[in-house]
Amino acid sequence: MSLRHKSTPARAEHAPLQLEHFLPYRLSILSNTISQTIADDYQSRHDLSVTEWRVMAVLARFEGLSAREVAERTAMDKVAVSRALARLVAAGRVDRTVHDNDKRRSVLKLSAAGWAIHDDVAPMARAREREVLAKLDAEERQWLERILDKLLA
Amino acid sequence: MSLRHKSTPARAEHAPLQLEHFLPYRLSILSNTISQTIADDYQSRHDLSVTEWRVMAVLARFEGLSAREVAERTAMDKVAVSRALARLVAAGRVDRTVHDNDKRRSVLKLSAAGWAIHDDVAPMARAREREVLAKLDAEERQWLERILDKLLA
DNA sequence: TGCAATTGGTTTCATTTGTAACTATAACGA
DNA sequence: TCGTTATAGTTACAAATGAAACCAATTGCA
Numbered sequence: 001m002s003l004r005h006k007s008t009p010a011r012a013e014h015a016p017l018q019l020e021h022f023l024p025y026r027l028s029i030l031s032n033t034i035s036q037t038i039a040d041d042y043q044s045r046h047d048l049s050v051t052e053w054r055v056m057a058v059l060a061r062f063e064g065l066s067a068r069e070v071a072e073r074t075a076m077d078k079v080a081v082s083r084a085l086a087r088l089v090a091a092g093r094v095d096r097t098v099h100d101n102d103k104r105r106s107v108l109k110l111s112a113a114g115w116a117i118h119d120d121v122a123p124m125a126r127a128r129e130r131e132v133l134a135k136l137d138a139e140e141r142q143w144l145e146r147i148l149d150k151l152l153a
Numbered sequence: 154m155s156l157r158h159k160s161t162p163a164r165a166e167h168a169p170l171q172l173e174h175f176l177p178y179r180l181s182i183l184s185n186t187i188s189q190t191i192a193d194d195y196q197s198r199h200d201l202s203v204t205e206w207r208v209m210a211v212l213a214r215f216e217g218l219s220a221r222e223v224a225e226r227t228a229m230d231k232v233a234v235s236r237a238l239a240r241l242v243a244a245g246r247v248d249r250t251v252h253d254n255d256k257r258r259s260v261l262k263l264s265a266a267g268w269a270i271h272d273d274v275a276p277m278a279r280a281r282e283r284e285v286l287a288k289l290d291a292e293e294r295q296w297l298e299r300i301l302d303k304l305l306a
Numbered sequence: 307t308g309c310a311a312t313t314g315g316t317t318t319c320a321t322t323t324g325t326a327a328c329t330a331t332a333a334c335g336a
Numbered sequence: 337t338c339g340t341t342a343t344a345g346t347t348a349c350a351a352a353t354g355a356a357a358c359c360a361a362t363t364g365c366a
Binding site for chain 2: 023115
Binding site: 066067068078079082083086099102104105106 | 314317
C-alpha cells in the first residue's frame with residue numbers, strides 16, 4: 001500500500017467526481033461569473049438587484065404584462081416577482097394599474113424613470129455579453145447558439 | 154401613431170434586451186435547471202445542500218484539504234464553506250483535525266459515513282450529466298467542451 | 307343565482323446567504 | 337523579541353429567498 005500524503009487524489013474505488021470537468025459545475029461557475037459581472041455594473045449605479053433588473057428588462061420588451069406573465073418570462077417565481085415589483089413601484093420605476101376587466105391582475109409598465117434606467121443599463125449588459133463572446137471565434141459562437149438551443153429545448 | 158395593445162413589443166428607440174436570446178440569461182436558466190435537477194436527487198435522500206455536496210465532492214478527490222483550499226476549489230466563499238463544514242462535521246460526514254504545523258488550519262477528510270453518501274450521490278450526478286449531454290451529438294459535445302474551456306479560461 | 311374551485315397577487319415565517327467584524331495563530335521586519 | 341501585518345476560520349447581523357398560508361376577484365357549474 002502506498003503512502004498517503006496531503007491532499008491525496010482519492011482512490012479509484014470511490015470514483016470521485018472531477019468537478020473541473022463536470023458540466024453542471026462548470027456551467028454554474030460560468031453563469032455566476034457573467035451574471036455577477038453585469039450586476040456589478042448596475043447595482044452600484046442604480047441600486048438595482050438582479051431580480052429587479054430582470055423584471056425591468058421584460059417590461060421594456062412587453063409593456064402591460066401582469067405580474068404572473070412577468071414571472072413566466074423571467075423564469076422567476078411569483079413571490080420573487082411580487083417583491084421586486086413592490087420595490088420598483090415604490091421607487092417610481094414601474095407604474096402599476098389595475099386591469100380593466102380583471103381586478104386581480106395588475107398592468108405593469110416602466111415609468112419615465114424606469115426607461116431612463118433601462119436605457120442606461122441595457123447597453124452595458126449588451127457590451128458585457130459582447131466581451132464574453134469576443135473570446136470565441138465566429139464558428140464557436142454559432143455552435144454555442146446551437147448547443148444552447150438544444151439544451152434549453 | 155399606431156394603436157398600443159396589451160404587451161406591445163416595446164419601441165425600437167429603447168432597444169430593449171431580448172432575454173430569450175441573451176447569453177447570460179440563457180446560461181443562468183440552463184445552469185439552474187441542471188443543478189436543481191441533480192440537487193433534487195440527493196437533497197431528499199440525504200438531507201444535503203448543494204454547498205455541502207460540493208464540499209464533499211472536492212474532499213472526495215483531494216483528501217486533507219484545509220477549509221480555505223476547499224473554498225478555492227469549489228469557488229465558494231470561505232463563510233459558505235465554514236457553514237457547510239459545520240453541518241457536515243456535526244452530521245459525522247466529515248472528520249476535522251488540526252494541522253500539525255499550523256494550528257489555524259483544519260485538515261478535512263470524508264468519514265466512512267461521508268464516503269457512503271459520496272458513493273451513492275456521485276453516480277447519480279454523473280448519470281444526470283449524461284442525460285443532459287445525450288441531447289447533443291458527438292460533434293456538439295466536443296464543441297461545447299472547447300467553448301467552455303475558452304470561456305472559463 | 308349560489309357556492310366550490312381556480313387564479314393573481316401579497317404576507318408571514320423560517321431558512322439561507324452576504325458582509326463585516328472578530329478570534330486565534332503565524333509570519334515578517336525593525 | 338516585540339510589534340505589525342497577514343492568514344485561517346467563525347460569529348453576528350442584515351438582507352435575500354423559499355414555502356406555505358392567506359386574501360380578493362373570477363370562473364365554472366349544479
